[in-house]
Amino acid sequence: MSDIGIKLIYWDRVFEAGFWILVTLFFYYLALRIQRALGGTPLANPVLLAAAPIIGLLIAADIWVGDYMGGGQALLWLLGPATVGIAVPLYRNFARVRSALLPMAAALVTGSTVAVVSAVLIGDAMGASVETIRSLAPKSVTTPIAMGIAEEIGGYPSLAAAFVILTGIVGAVFGAAFFQLLRIRDERAKGFAMGIAAHGIGTARAFQENEVQGTFSGIAMALNGIVTALVLPLLWLAFS
Amino acid sequence: MRLAGQLFLAFLVLVACDTAGRLISWWLGLPVPGTVIGILFLLGGLVAIRRVPEAVGRVADFLLAHLNFLYIPAGVGVMSYAALFAEDLWPILVALFASTFLAMLAAGYAFMAVARLTGNRERGE
Numbered sequence: 001m002s003d004i005g006i007k008l009i010y011w012d013r014v015f016e017a018g019f020w021i022l023v024t025l026f027f028y029y030l031a032l033r034i035q036r037a038l039g040g041t042p043l044a045n046p047v048l049l050a051a052a053p054i055i056g057l058l059i060a061a062d063i064w065v066g067d068y069m070g071g072g073q074a075l076l077w078l079l080g081p082a083t084v085g086i087a088v089p090l091y092r093n094f095a096r097v098r099s100a101l102l103p104m105a106a107a108l109v110t111g112s113t114v115a116v117v118s119a120v121l122i123g124d125a126m127g128a129s130v131e132t133i134r135s136l137a138p139k140s141v142t143t144p145i146a147m148g149i150a151e152e153i154g155g156y157p158s159l160a161a162a163f164v165i166l167t168g169i170v171g172a173v174f175g176a177a178f179f180q181l182l183r184i185r186d187e188r189a190k191g192f193a194m195g196i197a198a199h200g201i202g203t204a205r206a207f208q209e210n211e212v213q214g215t216f217s218g219i220a221m222a223l224n225g226i227v228t229a230l231v232l233p234l235l236w237l238a239f240s
Numbered sequence: 241m242r243l244a245g246q247l248f249l250a251f252l253v254l255v256a257c258d259t260a261g262r263l264i265s266w267w268l269g270l271p272v273p274g275t276v277i278g279i280l281f282l283l284g285g286l287v288a289i290r291r292v293p294e295a296v297g298r299v300a301d302f303l304l305a306h307l308n309f310l311y312i313p314a315g316v317g318v319m320s321y322a323a324l325f326a327e328d329l330w331p332i333l334v335a336l337f338a339s340t341f342l343a344m345l346a347a348g349y350a351f352m353a354v355a356r357l358t359g360n361r362e363r364g365e
Contacts, residue, residue: 051315072313111347
């Protein structure tokens with residue numbers, strides 16, 4: 001990685017954004033090396049392993065997170081085209097997906113309901129503030145949708161975004177252990193459950209496992225986002 | 241060089257699908273995120289030509305294998321809100337862990353139960 005070290009200095013003078021992208025790439029590379037050294041375990045989650053030292057670096061050097069986000073936004077933009085790429089494994093596994101429409105529908109309805117209701121009930125039972133609970137409700141859907149929902153039901157969009165990311169990391173890190181504990185061995189069910197509970201970060205992990213898991217996770221993430229966006233605000237009106 | 245050009249072109253196809261999806265979602269005010277519409281555009285294209293062009297397959301597989309990289313800035317962004325959840329730390333931690341577990345349990349068991357009922361089992365069961 002010494003060549004990247006040289007480029008770091010070079011790009012630093014040219015653009016800040018390029019610099020931060022390279023810093024992110026460097027820590028991502030390190031995180032992957034660590035994960036591989038540990039036998040590919042989901043416990044060594046690359047998002048967590050790379051984001052933590054970057055946060056430490058920003059705090060230690062007293063750099064505003066907004067400066068970092070100059071580069072960060074470019075990567076977040078790239079998430080769009082990368083996610084569109086899910087069409088490729090979806091096409092390759094089309095027969096398998098089409099034959100699982102009923103199991104997917106059942107898992108979508110129960111999973112998306114439990115993801116929202118359990119978060120709200122637990123938050124309420126443990127005495128969290130109303131704003132926290134409202135920001136927790138959409139934690140299992142992708143960030144832009146969750147922020148919109150939180151806004152609509154009276155939570156904080158930015159807090160909701162943080163909960164979404166933490167939920168994704170929890171799902172990606174512990175998903176495999178949960179599936180083992182629950183004796184869920186069907187790769188399709190694992191992937192679908194991952195996508196429902198832990199959206200894109202879970203899907204990133206699922207693609208590290210295998211293509212079937214990744215594909216079903218991607219489908220679940222897309223469907224859960226749509227269903228939760230349509231249903232949650234209505235449910236909220238009905239019950240509050 | 242030719243391969244590099246094809247890969248770049250394939251990447252532009254993904255960008256075009258995503259951008260078109262986002263624009264349509266925004267214009268029509270759809271509750272569906274633009275990127276999901278983008279997935280449908282690319283899928284429609286693949287179904288129409290009945291194959292995955294090699295360059296498109298390679299670019300998509302590469303990006304999906306490294307999705308984690310693209311989520312790192314979102315992870316870094318969490319630091320801005322640390323103060324906001326300090327007061328409700330325990331409810332938040334318990335809700336995030338327990339609710340993620342319960343959602344996986346519900347979705348996973350519902351999937352397997354209906355797969356069993358409809359005779360749609362797969363390996364590992």
